[in-house]
Amino acid sequence: MITFDQLILLYRNTAFSADGSVNRLHIRDHSVLETLKLIDTDDGAFKDSGITIRDSSDQLVLSGTISVEISPPRSGLGSLARNVEGLLAAPSHRIKEPSRFYLFSERFAYNDADVPESVVKYRNTQRLIRALSEAAALVDPFQAEAIFLGPGRLRIPFLYKATDLNEVKPAVVDELEDFVFEKIHKDQKTAILASNVIELCRHQPETERFRFLLTHLRELVSKTQDGYKLFASEFSYEKIKSKTEEAINEYTNKIHKTFHDIQNQVMGVPVATIIIATQLKTATTCGVEFWANLAISIGATLFVLLLSVAVYNQLMTLNNIEGDLRRQKEKLNREYATVADQFVPLYIKLGTRIIIHRWIMRLIIIACWSGVGLTWWIFLRLSTPEPWACF
Structure with missing residues (x-):
């Protein structure tokens, strides 16, 4: 039976054409000649080799050149490809290098000592x-x-x-x-x-x-x-990841709760604004209109004052959460420095969320106290008598 190593001798002495249809094979020595004669006379060798001799048998002489058509041999013998890209065309060759192969662009066989960069x-x-x-x-x-x-x-x-x-x-x-x-x-x-x-x-x-x-x-x-x-170090990566994610979820809920706790008071601000805008009346004497306007203005001030206390308390809570996050991040960098970079971005996102919540609360208080100032200005404009003259 013909072997792949015998075919490699033929490949090395072949000038391959660009389209692979007609190639010129030089019969350099007796080994090449004997292999060609085997292919020419033996049907099994001819089928296994994938080589078709286009010239007549009498042209098979030492130092001669013949035309051959070369196709890939039987898969059990080895693999023939133009280059590495051609070798990768077979799925099995992408996961495991074939035991025997030849690349005719690189003129490289599987057992050559001088290995090209592509291989x-x-x-x-x-x-x-x-x-x-x-x-x-x-x-x-x-x-x-x-x-x-x-x-x-x-x-x-x-x-x-x-x-x-x-x-x-x-x-x-x-x-x-x-x-x-x-x-x-x-x-x-x-x-x-x-x-x-x-x-x-x-x-x-x-x-x-x-x-x-x-x-x-x-x-x-x-x-x-x-x-x-x-x-x-007796710490499981999954355990660290799980603990960190639990802590992040806990802090996220705490940050959300700081706004949720004062949500009802904040929702009352638009209602109070409507009441003030519709209930203030012109007061020409120290009568009912004057005292009603005064009560509304004092009520709005007390409402905003109590809301300010609640917001201040939540801001202090955010400061505490921010401090805890900072300590947790420092601990992570100190004790688990090898993987800290994977989890630090989560703490940075929470820090950004704290900043946003803090500014939202500040803007709410600024808007409310601005409304209080506007309420007293309107009260004074609507009251003809001097306020202290009515006491």
Whole structure:
């Protein structure tokens, strides 16, 4: 039977045409000649090789050149492709390098010592996929896809092109391999890696997930290493995440409650405004109109005064919450510095919300006291007699 290594000798001595239809093969030595004769005379070798000799048998002579049509050989023998991009056309080759292959653009065979840069990048990507597969719940080598389980379920097809291989940095792949294939705490490490893969890629379109992973590989490895450092320090990454999220929810409810507690009083401001605007009358004497206007003005002042006390109390509560948030953030940076950057933005958002609530309350008080000032101005304008003359 013919072997792929015999075919490689033929490929090396072939000048491939641009369209691949007619190629010129130089019979350089006896090995090439014997292989061609085997293909020419043996039906099994002819079918397995994928090589069709276009010239007559008497032209098979040493140092001669013949026309041949070259197609990929039987898949069991090996793979023939123009370049790495052609090799990736087969889904199985995206997840695992074929055991035997030849790239005729690079003039490279699978066992050559001098490896071109394109193949080096391809092999680095294969190393990356093997490391990621350790964290996957299921890997389909025929469809070239993996399923990750953790906080949810995520399917990642290994879809990529030769141009995407530039994103794969060997040093980062080395770090991931050292992390995943070390036997100590391997189950915990792969669980952390799977969770980070899901968190990083879950919002991406399915067909773009692996490419997105390639461009964010440094981020993935860093987060995974940080998560393991927490575990190694007897702290679970998920536990820290859960505790932080609980604290954030608690503080969010507290901030919301500061406004909810005075909501009824604030809702009364428009009603009081309408009452004042419609009930104040012109008072020419110290009669009923004067005393009614005075009562309304005093009532509006007391209402705003009590509202101011309530708002001041809520502002003090916001200050306390802000202080607690600051201490929690400092503790996070101090004790869990390796993953603090992942949670600090949540505290920053709460701080921004506190600032907004504080300004809303201040604006409410400013508007209310402005209304009180306007009420007394109107009272004085509507009262013909001097107010103190009526007492």
